[in-house]
Every structure is written in C-alpha cells, then in structure tokens.
Amino acid sequence: xxxxxxxSNRVQPPSEEGGSNQGGLAVALSAGxxxxxxxWFGWSGxxxxxxxxxxxxxxxxxxxxxxxxxxxxxIEEYYNGYANRTLWPLFHYRVDLAEFERGxxxxxxxxxxxxxxxxxxxxxxxxxxxxxxxxxxxxxRELRARGCANRIGFFLHIPWPPTQLLLSLxxxxxxxxxxxxxxxxxxxxxxxxxxxxxxxxxQLGAQLGxxxxxxxxxxxxxxxxxxxxxxxTEFVAASTSEPALKMHEAMTVSAAGRAMIVxxxxxxxxxxxxxxxxxxxxxxxxxxxxxxxxxxxxxAPPSRADVQSYQEIRAGLEASSGHINGAFxxxxxxxxxxxxxxxxxxxxxxxxxxxxxGLVTPLRDGMNLVAKEYIAAQDxxxxxxxxxxxxxxxxxxxxEALLINPYSAEDISDALGEALAMPKTERVRRWTALMQNVRxxxxxxxxxxxxxxxxxxxxxx
Ligand code: GDG
Numbered sequence: 001x002x003x004x005x006x007x008s009n010r011v012q013p014p015s016e017e018g019g020s021n022q023g024g025l026a027v028a029l030s031a032g033x034x035x036x037x038x039x040w041f042g043w044s045g046x047x048x049x050x051x052x053x054x055x056x057x058x059x060x061x062x063x064x065x066x067x068x069x070x071x072x073x074x075i076e077e078y079y080n081g082y083a084n085r086t087l088w089p090l091f092h093y094r095v096d097l098a099e100f101e102r103g104x105x106x107x108x109x110x111x112x113x114x115x116x117x118x119x120x121x122x123x124x125x126x127x128x129x130x131x132x133x134x135x136x137x138x139x140x141r142e143l144r145a146r147g148c149a150n151r152i153g154f155f156l157h158i159p160w161p162p163t164q165l166l167l168s169l170x171x172x173x174x175x176x177x178x179x180x181x182x183x184x185x186x187x188x189x190x191x192x193x194x195x196x197x198x199x200x201x202x203q204l205g206a207q208l209g210x211x212x213x214x215x216x217x218x219x220x221x222x223x224x225x226x227x228x229x230x231x232x233t234e235f236v237a238a239s240t241s242e243p244a245l246k247m248h249e250a251m252t253v254s255a256a257g258r259a260m261i262v263x264x265x266x267x268x269x270x271x272x273x274x275x276x277x278x279x280x281x282x283x284x285x286x287x288x289x290x291x292x293x294x295x296x297x298x299x300a301p302p303s304r305a306d307v308q309s310y311q312e313i314r315a316g317l318e319a320s321s322g323h324i325n326g327a328f329x330x331x332x333x334x335x336x337x338x339x340x341x342x343x344x345x346x347x348x349x350x351x352x353x354x355x356x357x358g359l360v361t362p363l364r365d366g367m368n369l370v371a372k373e374y375i376a377a378q379d380x381x382x383x384x385x386x387x388x389x390x391x392x393x394x395x396x397x398x399x400e401a402l403l404i405n406p407y408s409a410e411d412i413s414d415a416l417g418e419a420l421a422m423p424k425t426e427r428v429r430r431w432t433a434l435m436q437n438v439r440x441x442x443x444x445x446x447x448x449x450x451x452x453x454x455x456x457x458x459x460x461x
Contacts, residue, residue, distance in 0.1 A: 002126045004038030004451065007119065009083065009135035011042040011067050013060035030063050036451075039064045041119055043079075047072055053118040068118050070111065077107020080306050083135045086169070089309070091134060091158050092270040092364045095168050097309050105171065109138065116142035123150060128454050131182075133157045141181035153184040153454040155226065158366040159393070160192040163199045173203065180219035183457035186226040186450055188367045188393040193225050222457060226449045227397060229442040230372045239349040239377035247343075247350030251297075255354070258333075259420055261296045262355035264348065264370050265362075266303040267340070269313045272363040272389065272406040273300060277320045277336070279361070279412025284328050284335060286413050292333045294420065296359070297351070301342035314340070352377035357419045358386045360394075361406035367393040371401070375434045383431035385419035387412070397437050400430040 013030065033040055044056065044067035051074065056067050070078070081104030089097035116139060123129065123143075129152040131139050140152045166172050176199060179185055187193040197214060200206035206216035214223050238244060251260065261280075265271035280296050300317070304310045321338040328335045343351065352358065358374035371386060371394045378384055388394060388401035395403055402419055404411040 002128045002455070003124070004033070004036045005041060005119070005123065005127050005129045006033060006038060006132065007041045007115070007129065007136060007139065008132040009043055009079070010045055011040050011065045012045070013040075013058065013063055013065050030061070034062045039066050039122070041066045041122065042115075043067065044069050046070075047075060051114060053114065055118060055122075066122065068114075070114075074107060074111050074114070077104050078111035079135070080304070082108035084304050084307055085309075087134045088158070088270075090165060090169055091161050093159070093161060093165060094269065095165050097269065098168070100168075100170050102170075112136060112138045112142050115139055116146055119143070120146050120148060123148060125150070128451065129153070130155065130450065130454065137175060138178040141178040144181045151183045151454050151457050152181070153186065153450060153457070154179060154182045155186040155450060156192065156366070157188065157228070159364055160187060160196040160199075162195055163202060166199055167203075176200065176204065177216070180216050180221055182221055184222045184224060184450070184453045186224050186453070188225075188227050189396045190225050191396070192366070192393070193223055197223055222453060224450075224453050226446060226453070227393065227441060228367050228369070228446045229438065229444075230369050230376060231444075232372075232376050232439050232442040235349060235373055235376040238346050239353050241346045241349070243344060243346035244350030244353065244377075247347045248354045251351060251354040255295070258292070259294045259356040260354055261294060261357040261359050261416065262351060262374075263296065263298040263300075263359045263361075264352075264373075265298075265300055265360075267300040267310065267314055267317070268303055269309060270362055270364055271300075272361045273298070273313065273317055274320060275363065275406055275409070276359060276361045276412065277317065277324060279406075279409045280336065280359075280416070281324050281327075282409040283413035283416045284324070287417060290417075290420070291328065291335075292330065294416075295333070295335055295337060297337045297339070297355070299339050299341075299343065299348075299351070302340055349373070349377045352384075353379060356384045357416065358384060359412075359416075360387065360392065361389045361404065361412060362392050363389070363406050365389070365392040365394070369394075371398060372438045375431065375438045378431055378435075380428075380431070380435075382424065383427050385422055385427055385430070386434065387415045387419055397441060398434055400433040 046069045048069035051071050058065050085099040086104055127150055129150050131154045197208055204216050206214050208214050212222050212224055214221050321336045324336055325334055352374045360371045371388050374386055386401040388403055389406040390403045402415045404415045
C-alpha cells in the first residue's frame with residue numbers, strides 16, 4: 001500500500017485511554033492510520049497571531065501527526081463561520097440556521113489555500129492523499145492548482161443535502177465543481193451519494209456512467225458509498241476494561257434496580273436532543289406504571305460553544321430537562337440525568353453496557369458512531385436494545401434496531417415501551433444481527449474500501 005496522507009480539519013492524536021472529547025472522525029482516523037505508515041495532517045486547534053505555515057510533527061500511539069496553527073480570523077471565518085455556521089446546518093437540512101456571509105466564504109477559501117501551501121512540500125510522488133470532510137471540500141482543487149498529480153480522494157462524513165436545499169447556498173455551483181478535482185468522492189450512504197449525483201446531473205449537466213463514474217467536462221470522478229465503522233475489537237475490549245467494569249458497577253448501584261436508558265451525543269442540534277426529551281416526556285405521561293422504574297442518562301459534552309445556535313440549544317435543554325424533572329420527579333427518583341461533560345472512552349463503554357436501552361435519535365446524521373459503539377459494548381448474554389433514528393446514516397446498516405422517526409414523540413415513546421418489555425430471546429436475536437454488521441463493517445473495512453477505490457482510481461477514470 002502506498003503511503004497514506006490523511007487530511008482533516010482537526011488532528012486529535014489518540015491519548016492513552018482515549019480523549020474525552022474526540023469526535024467520531026478523530027476516533028475513526030486514529031484507529032485506521034495505525035494500519036498504514038502514513039501521516040495525519042491538519043489544524044492543531046491552536047491559534048497563532050500570524051500564520052507562518054510551520055508544521056509541528058509528533059507521534060502518538062503509532063500515529064504520526066503534522067499540524068499547523070491558524071490565525072484568529074481564520075478560525076472565526078473558516079471554522080466557526082463557513083464550516084459550522086454555513087455548511088454544517090445546511091448539510092443537515094437546517095437551512096433555517098444556516099448563515100450566508102461572504103466573509104465566511106472568503107475565509108474558507110483562504111484557509112484551504114493555506115492548507116494546500118503547507119501540505120504540498122510533504123507530498124511525494126506515490127502518496128495517496130485522502131481529504132476528510134466539509135471543512136476541506138476545495139482542498140483537492142487547491143492542490144491540483146499547485147501541480148499535485150497524485151491520486152486524491154475526498155470523504156464526506158456528513159449528509160449531502162437535497163438539491164433544492166443546496167441551491168440556497170450562494171456559489172453552490174463553484175463549491176460542488178471543486179469536488180471534480182478528486183479521483184474518488186466517498187459518502188456514508190446511498191441516499192447521500194444519490195443526492196450528490198442528482199445535483200451534479202441536474203445542475204451541472206454531469207453524466208453518470210458505469211462503475212459510479214461521474215463525468216463533468218474534462219473531469220471524471222468515482223462517487224462511491226463507503227460507510228464508516230468503529231474499531232470494534234478495541235471497543236469490545238474497552239467495554240470489559242477496568243474503567244468500564246468500575247463504571248458499570250457504579251451505575252448498577254446508582255440505578256438501584258431501575259432500567260437505564262442512555263443517550264450520548266455532542267451537544268448539537270442535529271442530534272435531536274430536544275425532540276428526544278419530548279419523546280421521553282411523552283413516554284412518562286403514557287406509562288405511569290413505569291415511573292420510578294426507569295431513568296434517562298443523557299451525556300452531552302458541549303461542542304462549538306462559540307456558535308450562538310449551540311448556546312441556544314444548551315439553554316433549551318437545561319430548561320426542558322428541568323421541566324420534565326420538575327413535573328415527574330419524586331424524593332427518590334430523578335427521571336432525567338442530564339450531564340454536560342464527556343467521559344473517557346473506557347468509562348463510556350461501561351455506561352453503554354449498563355444501559356438497557358441505547359437511545360440514538362438524530363434528526364439527520366451522516367452515520368452516527370454512538371449507535372455502533374452501543375452495540376459493541378453489550379453483554380452478548382443479555383444485550384440491551386438500540387432505538388435508532390431512521391434519518392441516521394447508520395440505519396441503512398443497522399436494520400434490526402428499533403427504527404423510529406425522531407420528530408415523532410409518539411414513535412419515541414412507543415419504542416421505549418417496546419424496548420423495555422422486549423424478551424431476552426428477541427434482544428439476543430436482534431443484537432446478534434446488529435453485532436455481525438458492526439464487526440464485519442468496522443473502521444478498518446471502511447479504510448480499506450476507500451483506499452482500494454483510490455488506488456484503483458486511475459485505471460477506471
Ligand atoms: C461526525 C458525523 C459520523 C461523545 N461523547 C463522548 C464521546 N463521544 C464520542 C462518541 C463517538 C463520537 O464522539 C461521536 O461520533 P458520532 O458519529 O456519533 O457523531 P459526530 O461527532 O457528529 O461525527 C457522524 C462521524 O463524523 C464519523 O464519520 O458518524 O455522522 O456527524 O465516537 O463515543 N467520547 C468520549 N466521551 C464522551 O463523553 N470518550
């Protein structure tokens with residue numbers, strides 16, 4: 001395998017026990033990179049008063065990282081701005097939250113050019129370059145403009161929006177056309193890939209040929225479906241590690257015989273947390289017989305706290321959990337434990353394992369790794385039940401979960417009732433099928449699929 005250069009916005013090298021704030025992308029890439037002798041290039045997360053392009057190399061847990069610092073204006077316009085206030089909401093179908101500012105778009109272009117300038121000298125002739133996610137869509141074009149002839153692939157971790165929504169983005173055409181600088185463009189699901197192909201054929205006049213090859217003018221790219229997985233072996237081991245066993249025991253004691261329902265999500269409006277709380281409230285109203293017998297533990301570490309819509313959702317959830325607890329709690333029972341902090345990975349695995357129900361209800365999600373982690377952490381002899389939004393990319397693979405519409409409080413309420421009453425034989429049957437998928441289609445499978453497509457790109461295109 002050629003040397004792999006993985007590029008993503010943030011580089012978060014793995015720590016000993018797994019960082020408490022590593023996002024899905026970071027967790028997956030560090031697992032995947034260990035297999036190749038490659039490097040991981042991106043932003044350090046730190047600020048510098050003046051951009052110099054100097055690179056900081058480091059090695060952690062077998063992964064070589066190369067990071068750069070960005071100026072405050074870069075962070076404001078590129079990261080908080082175009083990436084998180086324009087593209088993220090729009091690509092999650094929240095055009096109501098999307099902000100369209102020319103300054104953001106300018107910062108996005110500038111930072112992508114800076115990434116290209118600093119990355120280019122690290123690239124040698126045979127390297128495969130793999131660019132990740134919506135922060136860096138134009139990076140391939142920037143590299144080509146600087147003479148890079150390597151195979152370059154792009155993977156989108158989030159959904160691709162329907163054409164009619166994408167049309168609301170100023171300069172949508174210019175942005176999408178930059179994707180034709182790549183050899184391979186990967187998506188989490190067929191649905192997101194199909195939306196992309198639909199945009200390209202209807203808006204750009206591109207032609208879809210055999211083998212997922214999409215031609216537009218001089219360019220041809222392969223648009224592939226390549227769902228991401230977790231490091232399943234590692235996560236299964238984590239779920240019976242010392243920190244997991246300790247937490248499992250602590251949770252069992254603190255649950256005092258009550259069934260725990262767990263939610264674990266970055267505090268993000270795409271994750272459907274207000275709707276989830278409403279669904280749980282509905283369940284409490286519908287099932288007074290289960291009062292004092294269940295509780296919901298919602299872990300929601302804050303995320304993107306500089307962006308106003310994230311501050312608003314945080315305030316809304318505090319009010320909503322307070323309201324539900326106020327309405328239903330007793331001296332001995334708190335129906336929602338709402339926790340605004342992250343836990344180390346091993347501890348998290350123990351929490352998943354102690355929960356009878358995993359409640360994963362995003363309104364829209366590229367994939368959702370929490371759903372897969374919940375499955376991997378279960379006790380095979382007595383597994384819990386996964387309730388999963390049909391609008392998470394993971395639903396395409398995890399069909400034996402209880403699939404629900406996350407906008408429907410009744411759906412959530414009914415599914416909670418069904419999950420809590422599900423006989424063990426049925427739980428084992430569903431979990432076995434789900435676990436098969438989580439094992440077979442893990443993060444290494446994802447990595448190999450993408451890299452194989454990228455290696456083969458020049459022959460087909
Ligand atoms: C993006 C896409 C796609 C969360 N709380 C804690 C913690 N986490 C970890 C989880 C999981 C990760 O964060 C979240 O991953 P998701 O996939 O659920 O979501 P995003 O962060 O939005 O990721 C998503 C993903 O990229 C990969 O392609 O699946 O659709 O939006 O790994 O465990 N980890 C620890 N403590 C916490 O409290 N240690």
